[in-house]
Amino acid sequence: MRSTSRTEAFPAHTPAASQIFTTVLSHGPLTRSEIAARTRLSAAAVTKAVRPLIEAGYLLEDVDEDARQPSLGRPANPVLVDGGRALFIGVKMTGDELIAVLTDLCCRIRVARHVPLTTHDPKAVLASTAALVQELLTEADGFGVRVQGLGIAVSGDVDRAAGVVRYSPFLEWRDVPLAELAAMTTGLPVTVDNDVRALTVAEQWFGAGVGLSDFAVVTVGAGIGCGLVVHGQVVSGAHGVAGEIGHVAIDPAGPLCHCGNRGCVEAIAADSAIVGKVREVTGVQVADAAAALDLAHEGDPGAREVYARAGEAIGRGIATVANLLGPERVIISGEGLAAYDLFAEQIRDAFAAAAFGSAARCDVQTRPLPFEEWARGAAATAIQSFIRSDTY
Amino acid sequence: MRSTSRTEAFPAHTPAASQIFTTVLSHGPLTRSEIAARTRLSAAAVTKAVRPLIEAGYLLEDVDEDARQPSLGRPANPVLVDGGRALFIGVKMTGDELIAVLTDLCCRIRVARHVPLTTHDPKAVLASTAALVQELLTEADGFGVRVQGLGIAVSGDVDRAAGVVRYSPFLEWRDVPLAELAAMTTGLPVTVDNDVRALTVAEQWFGAGVGLSDFAVVTVGAGIGCGLVVHGQVVSGAHGVAGEIGHVAIDPAGPLCHCGNRGCVEAIAADSAIVGKVREVTGVQVADAAAALDLAHEGDPGAREVYARAGEAIGRGIATVANLLGPERVIISGEGLAAYDLFAEQIRDAFAAAAFGSAARCDVQTRPLPFEEWARGAAATAIQSFIRSDTY
DNA sequence: GTCCCTTATTTTCTGCTGTCAATGAAAGAA
DNA sequence: TTCTTTCATTGACAGCAGAAAATAAGGGAC
DSSP: OBOOSSOOOOSOOSHHHHHHHHHHHHHOSBOHHHHHHHHTOOHHHHHHHHHHHHHTTSEEEOOOSTTOOOOSSSOOOOEEEOGGGOEEEEEEEOSSEEEEEEEETTOOEEEEEEEEOOOOOHHHHHHHHHHHHHHHHHHHHHHTOOEEEEEEEESSEEETTTTEEEEETTTTEEEEOHHHHHHHHHOSOEEEEEHHHHHHHHHHHHSTTTTOSSEEEEEESSSEEEEEEETTEEOOOTTSOOOOGGGOBOOTTSOBOTTSOBSBHHHHHSHHHHHHHHHHHHOOOOOSHHHHHHHHHTTOHHHHHHHHHHHHHHHHHHHHHHHHHOOSEEEEESGGGGGHHHHHHHHHHHHHHHSOGGGGGSEEEEOOOOTTHHHHHHHHHHHHHHHHTTTO | OBOOSSOOOOSOOSHHHHHHHHHHHHSOSBOHHHHHHHHTOOHHHHHHHHHHHHHTTSEEEOOOSTTOOOOSSSOOOOEEEOGGGOEEEEEEEOSSEEEEEEEETTOOEEEEEEEEOOOOOHHHHHHHHHHHHHHHHHHHHHHTOOEEEEEEEESSEEETTTTEEEEETTTTEEEEOHHHHHHHHHOSOEEEEEHHHHHHHHHHHHSTTTTOSSEEEEEESSSEEEEEEETTEEOOOTTSOOOOGGGOBOOTTSOBOTTSOBSBHHHHHSHHHHHHHHHHHHOOOOOSHHHHHHHHHTTOHHHHHHHHHHHHHHHHHHHHHHHHHOOSEEEEESGGGGGHHHHHHHHHHHHHHHSOGGGGGSEEEEOOOOTTHHHHHHHHHHHHHHHHTTTO
């Protein structure tokens, strides 16, 4: 993360304060005793850590008299995060567009924008980004609150700590020091991370991964990606790459993948693989994933079979993750979920069949993924950096 | 872990002391400044934490004048762990024998024993274990040092925290509170863990995993197992099961596995799978894995082909782990390594082909596995519990 | 041999975090 | 009104770890 001017520091200087704030952020309004129980701190520590956060305006005492349950003893006094206290911008860079959102501290989207990208040249992309960020900063002025950070999500090999995009196939970038560059052009502290990991952070703090120490996010769409949380931390891998479920090979006799192997999950279930296979099987020259989907929804048996195969591949991939890591939950998401009705059953069946023993007890969920969600993940990484900036 | 009498507490009451001791334990003799650098503590903190450990006899000042490098300034004063300060017993329970070792604090084996098991009845197994432990306790008396803990490794689903064997297929046990039972019969603090995880702990603290925050141990033999370390911690999975690389399915057209699926790594590369396939291919009714290995070593092309297939399966399984977790290193071990010359090349080739991008940078090593090694892993878990007993 | 330089270790002091135990606050119940 | 219950706060305190300065232990220059 690179920091410049105009942003303030988050007043959680101790591990306890940081932990408490994160707990309240994820688990909604909590009384001080509930916080103490969850964080395993003493009530006194909570009181002391909460005060400066309230004084700084990041936490609010919830004085909602109506919602109070009549009960014995002194009424509890819940605190919650004032989402409006700070704003963040998240940008998702794809090969052909930029998606940006303005979110509050609770990662609720306030404004969303997207612009097409006509070139992959880092300078030009950076200029477009700066313009888009500027637009959102102007919007933010309307809320009267400062934007405290910018998160950027890029697919590929990204080194978050260094703020460098090591290699991005879609953008054709190598070793671009994006955080530094974007910090210079926007004047904001910048966090750069891999797109799937960013989405995973959003789920971990604000989504279906709240409170879980081990879960996985699987995204289905143009590619098949996977974000992993183990021991409560997002897995980045020793070499910056992890969660490559798309290139888990499940069938040596399967179709050739662009990575050179046969039978990768991505070679069977990614959008382009499905489109190709639908064309081959049905003879209909469907233009894109949406057209292929329409054909299947119209009842074309060949197309439906292709989706069934894709579902099976995804289910087997998820089972592999479950067998190796034993997560508590797997969250399936992504644009490809539009076809969920066509392969849900196959995913579940293949998962159930291939998951070994207790691994099958893993809860497999699906979550629709609005198009701004990737950008929201980027914003979540910015929020994370903001909250931890002093502590870690 | 259950604790009774006759054992002392480890005098590392602070996280810093615990971390320092573990660092010295794993990284051999270190000077105080090296310790400070590694642990990122101040030199002052190291001095203060080291003193009580030296006073208690767990650390020694290394006064080896000869080994001292002539250099400028005050000579450094390395400290090292006094392995002889405490003894531990590790027991590996298999379906047909008990293997036990007496180790010192540095997990060096002092004495090893094994006895056959004739029944799986928990009471009888426990009695045999108690007798074996008693034998080693007698041996330990000869060293004049107390045994401070007992570690037991069992294959299957084991809840270390609760000390309960949830399910062990080979022993046909369900929900056996082994730690409690063994603590009662032996009078020692007992740690029970899954066998592969125990081996992984041994590698993490005393083997090829020292200093790595992300690595995997893959065992090849009667089964194919995998222990994972992510973020410096052994992965147990939300439901107590993780690392089931043996049931990662790599070929839907592969042989049927006892788990009901086709093409599991274990159905191709486990001892019994290899023996079965060698019989089928060569027509020779080899009696066991050793006989199959002999046949292949004699040059029988059919048998060699079976081993090549097994190597390929293992390599693909490892690549799957690497793709998902991006470990820094994979350590291949196990009794099956006797055939290493027959499938090493295939493992490497299959791994290299199926590993995606940076995941291929993962260092794949092999380590011979003496038969007492499983029991040593159990002892390592006991050492871990002993050192952490007060702190965690 | 003495002095100086360098590096390692220890000492002393200090700040700060989180716990403990006692106290205050706000309700319903007797 | 007073008691009980539960939640929250306060102030004293213990303990950890860091900073800076002091001390230790060599080698080398003179």
